[in-house]
Amino acid sequence: MDQNSLILAIESSCDETSVAVVKNGDIILSNIIATQINSHQRFGGVVPEVASRHHIEQITICIDQSLKQADVDKKDLDAVAVTYGPGLVGALLVGVSAAKAFAYANNLPLIPVNHMIGHIYAARFVKPIVFPSLALLVSGGHTELVYMPSENEFKIIGETRDDAAGEAYDKVGRVMGLKYPAGKAIDELAHEGQDTFHFPRAMEHEDNFDFSFSGLKSAFINTVHHADQINEELSKADLAASFQQSVVDVIVDKTVRACEQLDIKQLILAGGVAANRGLRDALDAKISEKLDDLDFVKAPLKLCGDNGAMIGAAGEMLMRHDQFADMTLNADPSLEFDWEPEAVK
Amino acid sequence: MKILAIDTSNIALSVAVLDSERLLAMQTTNIKRNHSKQLMPIISQTVEEAGIKLADLDRIVVAEGPGSYTGLRIAVTTAKTLALTLGIELVGISSLEMLVPNATQDGLVVPFFDARNGNVFAGIYEKNGLEIKKVVEDQHINFLELLNKINELGRPVYFVTTQFKDFQQLVEDTLIVVAEHSSDLNSLPNAYALGLLGMNRQELENVYTFVPAYLRVTEAERNWKEKHPNDENKESYVRQIN
Numbered sequence: 036m037d038q039n040s041l042i043l044a045i046e047s048s049c050d051e052t053s054v055a056v057v058k059n060g061d062i063i064l065s066n067i068i069a070t071q072i073n074s075h076q077r078f079g080g081v082v083p084e085v086a087s088r089h090h091i092e093q094i095t096i097c098i099d100q101s102l103k104q105a106d107v108d109k110k111d112l113d114a115v116a117v118t119y120g121p122g123l124v125g126a127l128l129v130g131v132s133a134a135k136a137f138a139y140a141n142n143l144p145l146i147p148v149n150h151m152i153g154h155i156y157a158a159r160f161v162k163p164i165v166f167p168s169l170a171l172l173v174s175g176g177h178t179e180l181v182y183m184p185s186e187n188e189f190k191i192i193g194e195t196r197d198d199a200a201g202e203a204y205d206k207v208g209r210v211m212g213l214k215y216p217a218g219k220a221i222d223e224l225a226h227e228g229q230d231t232f233h234f235p236r237a238m239e240h241e242d243n244f245d246f247s248f249s250g251l252k253s254a255f256i257n258t259v260h261h262a263d264q265i266n267e268e269l270s271k272a273d274l275a276a277s278f279q280q281s282v283v284d285v286i287v288d289k290t291v292r293a294c295e296q297l298d299i300k301q302l303i304l305a306g307g308v309a310a311n312r313g314l315r316d317a318l319d320a321k322i323s324e325k326l327d328d329l330d331f332v333k334a335p336l337k338l339c340g341d342n343g344a345m346i347g348a349a350g351e352m353l354m355r356h357d358q359f360a361d362m363t364l365n366a367d368p369s370l371e372f373d374w375e376p377e378a379v380k
Numbered sequence: 381m382k383i384l385a386i387d388t389s390n391i392a393l394s395v396a397v398l399d400s401e402r403l404l405a406m407q408t409t410n411i412k413r414n415h416s417k418q419l420m421p422i423i424s425q426t427v428e429e430a431g432i433k434l435a436d437l438d439r440i441v442v443a444e445g446p447g448s449y450t451g452l453r454i455a456v457t458t459a460k461t462l463a464l465t466l467g468i469e470l471v472g473i474s475s476l477e478m479l480v481p482n483a484t485q486d487g488l489v490v491p492f493f494d495a496r497n498g499n500v501f502a503g504i505y506e507k508n509g510l511e512i513k514k515v516v517e518d519q520h521i522n523f524l525e526l527l528n529k530i531n532e533l534g535r536p537v538y539f540v541t542t543q544f545k546d547f548q549q550l551v552e553d554t555l556i557v558v559a560e561h562s563s564d565l566n567s568l569p570n571a572y573a574l575g576l577l578g579m580n581r582q583e584l585e586n587v588y589t590f591v592p593a594y595l596r597v598t599e600a601e602r603n604w605k606e607k608h609p610n611d612e613n614k615e616s617y618v619r620q621i622n
């Protein structure tokens with residue numbers, strides 16, 4: 036099995052339709068991404084039925100373009116990998132239906148991929164993942180620390196008890212009158228301001244690896260509403276900087292503590308919010324200060340958002356573990372890793 | 381011409397393989413199962429039972445809607461992907477029109493599906509032997525409004541639906557023309573009829589852009605359009621990045 040492998044990978048769990056061709060799990064031959072952001076901006080967030088409708092407009096275009104751009108004939112493929120959860124059920128079903136039909140028609144094995152494994156495995160495009168390893172996954176739907184004792188083992192040792200970090204960014208962004216999705220704009224504003232508001236750092240000193248962002252969100256909203264009532268103009272840059280600093284402090288603190296307690300070789304930062312400059316820089320600084328010999332790998336900026344290439348990278352690993360699905364594969368919108376906080380002890 | 385016909389518009393699921401007018405194999409289920417799980421295995425079984433290879437197919441015919449949005453997307457995505465990767469033709473047929481051949485008499489035929497809140501997806505067709513003509517376009521319509529339209533046409537009608545009982549009272553109270561309706565024996569969709577209808581139609585010119593006939597914009601989009609009547613730049617809603 037030392038031969039080259041070619042995987043066609045399909046992702047449609049939220050508001051991006053993406054199809055990639057990945058060679059040997061870590062070489063991207065193509066990665067077509069059709070994003071629906073402009074559509075959902077109209078509604079201030081992703082509308083599931085609208086998302087599903089866009090996916091079906093895009094899916095076969097993306098498949099063909101990705102094969103063409105990779106200059107790969109479907110006869111040369113070794114497998115089809117597809118995200119089957121977690122995500123929006125209607126959106127997932129478009130990718131799953133297309134993947135099954137394509138695999139059946141071309142006599143290819145089908146690999147079901149957990150979207151979150153995909154996010155983690157985006158790090159493979161930087162360097163090989165070494166085990167045991169810890170992944171910090173931050174996105175619009177997830178904020179979790181995933182411990183990986185070996186290649187195909189995933190245990191959640193801490194996660195958000197309420198909002199995901201990305202969700203908090205979007206809600207706060209709405210209050211500030213920023214366009215959806217607000218993460219990038221807040222990150223940029225934050226770099227022009229100072230942490231003058233000192234919002235709460237929830238659960239920072241608790242003896243666990245869980246997060247909470249709803250208290251921060253409420254404190255932020257109260258501050259803005261109070262200022263509105265007394266007609267006081269607050270600095271948007273300072274608001275953004277204060278909010279971001281609070282999010283980053285909690286995430287960095289807990290992550291570094293988990294790294295100290297676990298015997299790991301590598302820390303991986305992945306997920307949509309992993310593109311946040313404030314978070315990347317703060318983790319970089321803290322790791323080199325406290326855990327200088329830990330290998331810190333950040334998913335490439337372009338591959339932090341949802342994309343097919345990361346599904347191909349994960350798919351190649353799953354293929355080596357014989358994780359195939361048959362033609363009854365269904366979408367699993369609430370697919371999750373096992374919750375095992377005791378893995379730390 | 382070898383044809384694969386697929387319908388998952390509602391609770392029933394029907395898949396058939398035809399050799400021109402002749403039916404080779406068909407499977408129909410009518411249980412509240414998961415179409416996403418069932419469709420591909422049933423397609424592969426039906427093709428196998430028909431004694432043909434996938435590569436022998438010349439055309440796929442799919443029921444394009446109206447119906448359950450999720451069901452439609454499963455069939456249409458499967459059909460599009462199969463047609464493109466096999467390099468064969470694709471035809472979309474109305475999920476309502478495919479029920480017209482079920483009518484046991486000629487004349488006006490009204491297939492309909494319950495769309496909740498007193499509404500239905502319905503069309504009005506004229507059936508003359510094997511010939512079918514559209515009289516009133518498929519639409520999402522209040523059931524009473526549909527009955528009034530039928531009264532205006534002033535001719536006997538034949539309803540094809542699995543849900544007649546739920547609407548029977550309204551029909552009896554409102555309709556002034558003679559009405560018959562399908563029985564359990566001839567109310568279910570069957571993919572053989574779908575394949576026959578699709579056999580003589582022009583194939584889709586662009587399979588890539590083919591989408592289900594939902595016949596309803598989403599609520600979010602309807603509300604948005606009300607507030608932004610002049611804002612229409614649909615092309616840029618989805619764009620490729622890299």
Ligand SMILES: [Zn+2]
Nearest residue numbers: 174307340341
């Ligand atoms: Zn994601």
